[in-house]
Amino acid sequence: MNLRERIRDVPDFPKPGIVFKDITPLLLDPAATDAAVRELAAYAREREAELVVAAEARGFILGGALARELNTGFVPARKPGKLPHQTVSAEYMLEYGVDTLELHADALQRGTRVLVHDDLVATGGTARAVCDLVQRLGGDVVGCAFVVELSFLEGRARLAPFDVHSLVAYDAG
Numbered sequence: 001m002n003l004r005e006r007i008r009d010v011p012d013f014p015k016p017g018i019v020f021k022d023i024t025p026l027l028l029d030p031a032a033t034d035a036a037v038r039e040l041a042a043y044a045r046e047r048e049a050e051l052v053v054a055a056e057a058r059g060f061i062l063g064g065a066l067a068r069e070l071n072t073g074f075v076p077a078r079k080p081g082k083l084p085h086q087t088v089s090a091e092y093m094l095e096y097g098v099d100t101l102e103l104h105a106d107a108l109q110r111g112t113r114v115l116v117h118d119d120l121v122a123t124g125g126t127a128r129a130v131c132d133l134v135q136r137l138g139g140d141v142v143g144c145a146f147v148v149e150l151s152f153l154e155g156r157a158r159l160a161p162f163d164v165h166s167l168v169a170y171d172a173g
Contacts, residue, residue, distance in 0.1 A: 047142035049115035059118035092129035110138030124155030
């Protein structure tokens with residue numbers, strides 16, 4: 001299935017000059033959604049992931065489905081003030097600003113094999129923050145999986161030494 005055909009460009013969102021890659025058409029197509037989840041799960045199985053950690057908010061959409069497909073737990077990486085228990089946090093740079101993510105301090109056990117997931121990797125800041133949080137809690141990041149990669153923004157380099165997998169890559173905006 002050609003997932004690229006189900007991703008649309010939205011110019012000047014969320015700011016002028018940015019071309020947003022919208023996966024809503026993919027999500028509207030059950031077969032495409034299933035294909036994306038299956039492909040991401042195949043990658044995670046190869047790495048023997050025991051837990052999926054996904055970034056708010058779009059990472060939650062397929063992150064939960066991915067955890068279900070893998071029969072693993074799911075941990076949400078949330079914006080500050082959204083988690084009700086003790087948290088650890090990491091600040092990171094976006095391609096258009098600064099943000100923070102938090103995990104519950106007891107979200108995973110030391111040595112847990114974690115797959116980090118988000119819908120898209122651009123500069124790698126969001127995923128790197130999640131990886132850092134997982135490591136601070138003693139987890140082992142076994143890979144980072146994305147539906148979309150904006151490879152021209154070199155997020156892979158920022159995520160080194162972690163393995164990165166994407167289903168659809170764009171070499172230019």
